[in-house]
Amino acid sequence: MAIMNVSPTRMELTRLKKRLKTATRGHKLLKDKRDDLMKKFLELVRRNKEFRETVEQRILNMYTGFAVASAVMSPEMLEESLMLPKENVELDVTTRNVMSVNVPVFEFSTDVENLQDIYSYGFQFTSGELDSSVAALRDVLPYLLQLAQMEKSAQLLAEEIEKTRRRVNALEYVQIPTLQETIKHISMKLDENERGNLSRLMKIKDMMVEQSRKSMEN
Amino acid sequence: MHKKIAVVGDRESILGFRAVGFHTFESVSPAEDRALIGRLARDEFGVIFITEQALEPIQDVLETYKDEKIPAIIPIPSKEGTLGLGMKNVKSSVERAVGADILFKD
Numbered sequence: 001m002a003i004m005n006v007s008p009t010r011m012e013l014t015r016l017k018k019r020l021k022t023a024t025r026g027h028k029l030l031k032d033k034r035d036d037l038m039k040k041f042l043e044l045v046r047r048n049k050e051f052r053e054t055v056e057q058r059i060l061n062m063y064t065g066f067a068v069a070s071a072v073m074s075p076e077m078l079e080e081s082l083m084l085p086k087e088n089v090e091l092d093v094t095t096r097n098v099m100s101v102n103v104p105v106f107e108f109s110t111d112v113e114n115l116q117d118i119y120s121y122g123f124q125f126t127s128g129e130l131d132s133s134v135a136a137l138r139d140v141l142p143y144l145l146q147l148a149q150m151e152k153s154a155q156l157l158a159e160e161i162e163k164t165r166r167r168v169n170a171l172e173y174v175q176i177p178t179l180q181e182t183i184k185h186i187s188m189k190l191d192e193n194e195r196g197n198l199s200r201l202m203k204i205k206d207m208m209v210e211q212s213r214k215s216m217e218n
Numbered sequence: 219m220h221k222k223i224a225v226v227g228d229r230e231s232i233l234g235f236r237a238v239g240f241h242t243f244e245s246v247s248p249a250e251d252r253a254l255i256g257r258l259a260r261d262e263f264g265v266i267f268i269t270e271q272a273l274e275p276i277q278d279v280l281e282t283y284k285d286e287k288i289p290a291i292i293p294i295p296s297k298e299g300t301l302g303l304g305m306k307n308v309k310s311s312v313e314r315a316v317g318a319d320i321l322f323k324d
Contacts, residue, residue, distance in 0.1 A: 038315065038316070041315050042316075045308060045311065045312055045315075048308055049305070049308055052304055052305060052308060055294075056294070056295050056300055056304065059294055059295055060295055060299065060300070062234065063231065063234075063295075063296075063297040066230070066233065066234050066297070067297065070230070079233070082233055082234065082236050082237040088239045089223060089238065089239035089240060090220055090221075090222065091220070091221040091222060091223050091264045091265060092219070092220060092221075093219040093220075093221050093264045093288060094219070095287070102287060103287075104264075104287050104288065104290065106264065106265060106290075108223070110239065133234060134234065134237050134238065137234045137235065137237065137238050138238050141238055144267065144292075144294070145223075145265065147292060148265045148267070148290045148292045149290070151290065151292055151307065151308065151311075152287070152290035152292075154308065154311045155284050155285070155311050156285070156287065157311075157315065158311040158312070158314040158315035159284070159285050159314070161314075161315040161316075162314055162315060
């Protein structure tokens, strides 16, 4: 592992030790975050999968209903009946915070008060199949929105997990080892200087002792 | 935030959705669909449901809006059935998060 390009001083050493402490703490926190996000994500995505299966089935059933309706009615008639909807659906988007990820919450509001009366056409020229398929579609509507919400949340969580994992790995395999190496390198260098200083002093002392002995002899 | 809901797809598949108050847009050609999605995303649409048949040639739009909070582009089956694109989408987010596919082993 490469060491950082810093001068081996005592001040640098304290600075790096402080950084190592922060990095270790950050690493632990991010790791916890990653694990928890993963737990939430798997839970969500598992539900999402099942939910999509049921919703897809319901949509397909609804199409069958419409196919029957279009078989008994003329295409122009069918188009005309559905052209002007009675209902206007509005989507209300708010956000919810899941582990610091803002995921959308979709709620819809409709301007029809009576849910029994959602048909945009008179009953005289239309078939009963059309009524039931419109009603079926009306029932699927909340599920569709919930599906949208789940899938969007899953995508956003996946992004956040990916980012967090990168950061955890960068800290674990690059940042922290580099800091440790550098700290070791600096402390070794400082120790070496210390020893060099000590042996120099001892040598000087020896020389001085030698000198004084010589002057005494003379 | 008030948003609208769009449904994009072939004429017959989207027919019913208009009756319940969604805004429907008929898909014409891949190039036009792409432009349409861009326009809808800039406009006030929070959720865009698109039939898998219409989505298939322009799948890269999913990537474009993947990390945005809005709009959510959600594939739905068309009247011709499902192509499995919706599931593939769920699967790809699992792969992205976990690094491997652990839910759809079959």
